[in-house]
Amino acid sequence: MRARPITPEALVAELADRVAAAPGTPFVRVAVDGAPAAAPDELADALVAPLRLRGRPVVRVAAADFLRPASLRLEHGRTDPDAYYDGWVDYRALDREVLGPLEPGGTGRVLPTLWDSATDRATRAPYLTVPAGGVLVLSGALLLGRWLPFEVSVHLWLSPGALARRTGPERRWTLPAFERYRAEVMPQEAADVVVRMDDPRRPAVVDRA
Template sequence: MSFRPVTREALAHELAARVDKLSGRVRFLLDGPPPADPDGLAAAVAEELRLRGRSALAVRAADFLRPASLRLEYGHHDEDMFLDGWLDVGALHREVLADGPVLPRLWDAERDRAFRDEYVELGEQGVVVLSGALLLGRGLPAELVAHLHMSRAALGRHTPEDDRWTLPVFERYERERDPSGEADVLVMADHPDRPAMRG
């Protein structure tokens, strides 16, 4: 398996080009741990798509978490809940990945209350770029999937002290869900500002 180094800008350009080859409504999942910055890359891909004439919206999975009373039911550091119970998968299916208008944000996790966003109409050729961590293996529908992979050592180096309790969860995710194998596009992101793309 060979990888070629690219800049973040070139990576966004290449991902947008792959999406743009797909006709009709496109759902693009951009999965990766927070230090790999999938949200920043998703915003760049959506902007590149708009420059190409496609209607595109970047949606952060972090804005579709369940209320604190549900996701923190077993404590702030429960690994099983972080893996399977924090994300509101049903809302993503219903509000983001279904046909029709898209809700950009649902739940403000910091304030633990709903956002008041308006729905966005993307049209028949529109693109939704959904980004975040631990997205794969949940049955989320997509026409294209990319995974930003970080090695165990790199993830450990780049994860803030307060979030280090999540490291075993990301190890389980790699082992149990095989995001690298599920992805159409695999990117090595041990150095997030200097990624390498498979192929």
């Protein structure tokens, strides 16, 4: 595999071009997947304006707004990596409320947020309607390998050493979950686009051809 260096600005433009050109039916669902240390939310946010400039309406959703209630999420404690891997995000709700309605023939009505983890209460957010030709950009960690449907998936890859260095002490307990993800899902193989993010100032797009 060859990694092609690219500037952060050029990366956003290249991804926006790819997403804008993706065939929708009539929607395009995009995953920006990566450990928090790789900043998937920031890249997903950066895609919104360029996609709109390319004529694509955009709805942004973060997996962090679809966490399960604390009574379920923290049932095995606050630092259990297996619970973090399997039980923190409500993937069924993401499928039901966000991705499923954008299937061919779907309603296009998506729920932008479900749960406020700070208050541990439902957000009661109103539904949004994604117009035909619209793009849903979902960001978060551990998104691939869960049968969630995406037209374009981007994985922000960190080497184990870089992941350990860039994960703060308060989140180091999550590292075994990402090692499990790397071994079981192999996101660097599963994603449509893989970007090396060991140095966020100097990303590199992986050419697997």
